Amino acid sequence: MAQIKVEALDKSFGNFHAVKSASFTVEDGQFLCLLGPSGCGKTTTLRMIAGLELPTAGTIRLDGEDVTMNRASARDIAFVFQLFALYPHMNVRRNIGFPLKCEGIGPAERDRRVVEAARILRISHLLDRSVSGLAGGDRQRVALGRAIVRKPKCFLMDEPLGALDTEMREAMIHELRALHDRLGATTVYVTHDQLEAMAMADRIAVMNNGVVEQVASPRDIYDRPASLFVADFIGSPPMNFLPFRGGLQTGAEAIRLGERDVAIPAAREAMAESELVLGVRPEHVRFTDRGMVRGEVYGTEYLGTTQIVTVTTHYGALKARSPSSRSFRTGETVGLDFRPDTLSIFDKASGRAIRTALHERGTHG
Amino acid sequence: MTSATTAHSVVEPSATTRRVAGSLVVLYAIITMIPLVWIMLTAFKSPDDAISYPPKVMFKPSLEGFCNLFTTRSRQTPEFIRSLGPPQGLCDSIARDRNMVVAGPSNYVPRFVNSLIIAFGSTLLAVALGTLSAYGFSRFRVPLKDDLLFFILSTRMMPPIAVAIPIYLMYRTIGLSDTRLGMILLYTSVNVSLAVWLLKGFIDEIPREYEEAAMIDGYTRFQAFVKVVLPQATTGIAATAIFCLIFAWNEYAFAVLLTSGNAQTAPPFIPIIIGEGGQDWPAVAAGTTLFLVPIVVFTVLLRKYLLRGITFGAVRK
Numbered sequence: 167m168a169q170i171k172v173e174a175l176d177k178s179f180g181n182f183h184a185v186k187s188a189s190f191t192v193e194d195g196q197f198l199c200l201l202g203p204s205g206c207g208k209t210t211t212l213r214m215i216a217g218l219e220l221p222t223a224g225t226i227r228l229d230g231e232d233v234t235m236n237r238a239s240a241r242d243i244a245f246v247f248q249l250f251a252l253y254p255h256m257n258v259r260r261n262i263g264f265p266l267k268c269e270g271i272g273p274a275e276r277d278r279r280v281v282e283a284a285r286i287l288r289i290s291h292l293l294d295r296s297v298s299g300l301a302g303g304d305r306q307r308v309a310l311g312r313a314i315v316r317k318p319k320c321f322l323m324d325e326p327l328g329a330l331d332t333e334m335r336e337a338m339i340h341e342l343r344a345l346h347d348r349l350g351a352t353t354v355y356v357t358h359d360q361l362e363a364m365a366m367a368d369r370i371a372v373m374n375n376g377v378v379e380q381v382a383s384p385r386d387i388y389d390r391p392a393s394l395f396v397a398d399f400i401g402s403p404p405m406n407f408l409p410f411r412g413g414l415q416t417g418a419e420a421i422r423l424g425e426r427d428v429a430i431p432a433a434r435e436a437m438a439e440s441e442l443v444l445g446v447r448p449e450h451v452r453f454t455d456r457g458m459v460r461g462e463v464y465g466t467e468y469l470g471t472t473q474i475v476t477v478t479t480h481y482g483a484l485k486a487r488s489p490s491s492r493s494f495r496t497g498e499t500v501g502l503d504f505r506p507d508t509l510s511i512f513d514k515a516s517g518r519a520i521r522t523a524l525h526e527r528g529t530h531g
Numbered sequence: 532m533t534s535a536t537t538a539h540s541v542v543e544p545s546a547t548t549r550r551v552a553g554s555l556v557v558l559y560a561i562i563t564m565i566p567l568v569w570i571m572l573t574a575f576k577s578p579d580d581a582i583s584y585p586p587k588v589m590f591k592p593s594l595e596g597f598c599n600l601f602t603t604r605s606r607q608t609p610e611f612i613r614s615l616g617p618p619q620g621l622c623d624s625i626a627r628d629r630n631m632v633v634a635g636p637s638n639y640v641p642r643f644v645n646s647l648i649i650a651f652g653s654t655l656l657a658v659a660l661g662t663l664s665a666y667g668f669s670r671f672r673v674p675l676k677d678d679l680l681f682f683i684l685s686t687r688m689m690p691p692i693a694v695a696i697p698i699y700l701m702y703r704t705i706g707l708s709d710t711r712l713g714m715i716l717l718y719t720s721v722n723v724s725l726a727v728w729l730l731k732g733f734i735d736e737i738p739r740e741y742e743e744a745a746m747i748d749g750y751t752r753f754q755a756f757v758k759v760v761l762p763q764a765t766t767g768i769a770a771t772a773i774f775c776l777i778f779a780w781n782e783y784a785f786a787v788l789l790t791s792g793n794a795q796t797a798p799p800f801i802p803i804i805i806g807e808g809g810q811d812w813p814a815v816a817a818g819t820t821l822f823l824v825p826i827v828v829f830t831v832l833l834r835k836y837l838l839r840g841i842t843f844g845a846v847r848k
Contacts, residue, residue, distance in 0.1 A: 218743050239749040251740035255762045268749030312748070 175224035244313035429506035451486035457501025596813025598622035653718035661726025733767025
């Protein structure tokens, strides 16, 4: 197993700049998710780590060794594809044993390791079946078998659950995480699904337009987003944004929002007067008659124990999470209040989060 | 809703539709088969039966056509024939009934062998080159890819006969005229465009993940191509090979112009038989019947690869 260090990685396809100076480190045994919308460069980044694409600039180190320009087969990694990429002309046993055959390992040793991998993935009973008859989840297990059978330095997975139906996907999320805990393998996992990333990852790297916006633990990504994009992309519904104009002194504990002061985590840097954005998670919005923001209830979405209430305000539509027990009437005027210690402030022009006391409490990541 | 209203599928054809469609297919098959069957029957007729009117469907089979195809004969006086010993085999005795003796083998066998070498040689080359270039066009960023592909296709837009005379002159200059190698190269160049286009379609359908997985598992790109891409492209390769072989096997115009004594193929030879001593239709029919055999055998041998396409599906799209 190994540490993966990606430094200032760049990739252009003709005029298209797919990955812009991406840097992150995956520690030995860590599970890192590359998360982002489609076209953000996450798969390209993964393919460069695998050696399926050569970077335009930057370096990739596996356990300290520079492998940037090495052939894929010389890197000792395993790759799990979204489309499973099982060879249709081979049965399950031969598919799993294929990487070992490529390495020139003898039939006896090969069979021992194939059986071991099949046992870990609980597909021993399928070994002599043809891959074309298998269900989606079983195919993905065979693809995983082909990855783990070689005991590589790390696993790279490109949306491996993307082709599965919801039910199978949830089961596989737990299986994959359990497999990772058991093997302790360094893993880089690409997905556009934040739930997958949140459920599995030790750390998440959020990418957008080829840029790594934030690398942190799932909790930090959620509670302390580093940019407007991350705050908007993570969470369902996403963070509410209230634009305002103002400046910040270091140590300031409130901002001026309209006519009222709103308490915020103490600022740790100064901001000149400029366009800023206050970010509030829906679950940190409270309904109170003395609320600092007033608005009209536009509609509610029932989610079981909670409901999402959309309120039209002076700052646009805000979404609030509230217990389902409370009932709202459409058109009803309500007052809203925010939990001060959880608020984020962003610079609107750069999208960057302004450092506040919020960023000091975290021990994660 | 009464019980008379039974559910019927809009996808599955009804029994009547099936029967009508089946009969049409059988009818069409019969119409296309009649000329072939007639040629085969004629091959086993005696020359008299072959030209009798009304045409005979029932007749006494004879191997005279095949004998005349494989031998050359000379006419002799009955006295001379009687002075010879007993006939040397079946063909000799058939010839003697017509006051002739077998003078030697005809050119059919060498022409047939030329056809085999040239057709299979050019098919092999065209499919090999076509597979490699189709893979390149399918997988790599080739500069001017679309223009190159169009250029390759454009070589087929002209009727082959339009370039026959320039090729004849060029071949004469460089000494490829009337050689098997010359014909192999010529048919390869005609077929390779077809092969590239057909195979590119098939290879585009094979997901890249297969090769990429193999490359990560330790193969070089060439090994991945040979061991992973080729087995999955067999359907396309088989279909392409059949098309190329049929073209090269049947080609007539170039063969007439560019070959004579040495590298002549069967298609220009078969009509020559007509001229030798009257219109010997059974011999022509025998030559044609045998000429059909290699294509039929080749297609039957490759049939299982053509059908294998159906079982693919280990990749979910």
